[in-house]
Amino acid sequence: MESARCVICRDMARCTACGMAVSGFHHVGVRKPGLSGSSVMHYSKECGHRVDIPVAVTGASQLSPPAVYHGGPVWKDGYRWFNIFWGSFWQSNSWVARIGKAVKDIESDPSYSGELRQYGVGMGKLAGDYIVGTNPTSSVSAGDIGKEIQLLIRSASIPDLGTEGAYNIFLPPGVSATLSGDRSCSVFCDYHDTVDGNHGPFFTCEPYPCQSGCNQCNSDPFDTLTQGLSEEMVELKTDMNPGTGWVIGNEEICDYCDQHFECNRITTGEYVNAWYDNSSGSCWTP
Ligand SMILES: [Zn+2]
Ligand SMILES: [Zn+2]
Numbered sequence: 001m002e003s004a005r006c007v008i009c010r011d012m013a014r015c016t017a018c019g020m021a022v023s024g025f026h027h028v029g030v031r032k033p034g035l036s037g038s039s040v041m042h043y044s045k046e047c048g049h050r051v052d053i054p055v056a057v058t059g060a061s062q063l064s065p066p067a068v069y070h071g072g073p074v075w076k077d078g079y080r081w082f083n084i085f086w087g088s089f090w091q092s093n094s095w096v097a098r099i100g101k102a103v104k105d106i107e108s109d110p111s112y113s114g115e116l117r118q119y120g121v122g123m124g125k126l127a128g129d130y131i132v133g134t135n136p137t138s139s140v141s142a143g144d145i146g147k148e149i150q151l152l153i154r155s156a157s158i159p160d161l162g163t164e165g166a167y168n169i170f171l172p173p174g175v176s177a178t179l180s181g182d183r184s185c186s187v188f189c190d191y192h193d194t195v196d197g198n199h200g201p202f203f204t205c206e207p208y209p210c211q212s213g214c215n216q217c218n219s220d221p222f223d224t225l226t227q228g229l230s231e232e233m234v235e236l237k238t239d240m241n242p243g244t245g246w247v248i249g250n251e252e253i254c255d256y257c258d259q260h261f262e263c264n265r266i267t268t269g270e271y272v273n274a275w276y277d278n279s280s281g282s283c284w285t286p
Contacts, residue, residue, distance in 0.1 A: 006243030007070055008053055008250045009042055017049035025051070028142065028179055029235045029242040029252050030191045031228055031273075033213025038231075038255035040243040041179065041191075048180040053250055063249040065256065066278045067119070072244025073163065073198050075237035077122030080165035081107060082158055083129035086140075086148070089172035090131045098222065099229075100129055103168065105268040106230050111286060112266050113234075118279045119246050119253075121237050124165065130158050139176040139183070145169055145205060146195035153201075166192075166202035166236055168229065173208040185210035190228040192236040202240050204232035217263035223271045230272035231258075238275075248276060257283035 004024020015022050026043040042051045081103055083096075090096055103126045107113055113123055130152065136144070149167055152158040161167070171177060177184040179191065184207040192204040206229055209215070215224035235252040239245030248256045257274040260283055265271050267286070274283040 004045065006040065008040070008243065009051075012051070012053075015044045015047050015049050016051045017044075018047050020044065020047045022046055022051075026142070026180075027242040028191050028193050029232070029239060030179070031189045031214070031231050031255070031258070032187070033185075033189055033210070035216065035261050036259050038252075038258045039250045040247065040252065041182075041188075043180045050180060050182060065248055065276055065281065067238075067246045067248050067253050067256075067276055069119070069246050070244050073240040074119065074245050075116075075121045075124060075240065076164070077124070078164070079122065079124035080127040080159075080161055081124060081168060081233075082127045082161060082165065083168045083170065084149070084152070084158065085129065085131045085170045087135045087172035087175070088133055089135075090170070091133065095222070096129060096131065099170065099225070100126060102226050102229065102270050103233070105266060105270055106226070106233055106272060109266045109268070112230070112272055112284065115277065115279075115284070116234065116237060116275070118277070119238050127159060127161075127165070136171065136175050138174065139178045140171060141178045142191075142193050142205070145193075145203060146201070149195065149201050149203060161201065163198070163200050163202075166200070166204065166240070168233075169203055169205045171205070171207045175207065177205050177207045185213070189214035190232055192232045192242065194241050198241050198244070200240075202236060204229065204236055206232070216261050217271055226270040227273050230270070231275075234273075234275045
């Protein structure tokens with residue numbers, strides 16, 4: 001059963017949009033366009049509205065570093081990534097291999113990934129990839145992705161990673177990701193989520209790179225993709241069930257650094273978003 005409350009929302013009884021009584025929230029780790037607002041988004045389980053976290057609530061919580069751990073699952077040594085490319089667009093597409101290399105490079109970088117050991121987070125590897133030949137509908141919800149992952153596991157098209165890994169979902173051009181009423185490239189760039197709380201399956205969702213707002217460094221779509229992917233991979237690893245792992249108030253550890261953004265690349269060349277480093281008291285730099 002999904003954990004319906006985090007430290008931020010545990011006392012919130014009503015939806016701030018419509019006033020309906022709320023039994024719990026769908027928590028999603030979201031990167032927003034621009035330099036602020038990335039956070040653990042809260043969607044009411046009853047009405048689906050995205051709620052604003054009232055200042056009265058966040059004011060009582062810690063809003064500035066250090067990052068604090070709340071007991072949820074984090075990534076361990078040997079955990080695996082598996083890339084899922086959804087749609088015929090990806091067949092014979094050179095980005096499949098290029099993204100595979102980026103996932104390997106990000107996961108194995110001794111500094112960018114290795115220094116997450118301060119959070120009790122290990123290093124894993126890329127287990128493989130799979131192209132779903134049938135096309136998704138024009139908008140894909142988190143629920144749709146969860147169903148697709150479970151379908152692919154049942155048909156043995158992809159490995160069952162259980163709680164020891166996560167799937168990266170890549171959508172083709174022209175397909176929007178949706179979170180309740182929110183749409184990719186409008187309200188958010190990308191996100192990470194879990195199908196069933198601490199039980200997983202865990203996944204990141206990367207819509208095809210948005211044309212504006214989601215790349216602070218240049219206009220190259222592949223660099224847009226790795227900026228988002230690196231952030232979602234780090235935040236999934238440190239906070240697998242959004243809001244229950246390492247967070248700074250209602251922000252995950254890259255969200256905080258998005259507000260103090262600097263363009264950074266790892267030694268293999270990929271652009272990556274910084275994460276907050278408790279040990280140095282600053283955002284990661286190469
Ligand atoms: Zn919450
Ligand atoms: Zn509502």
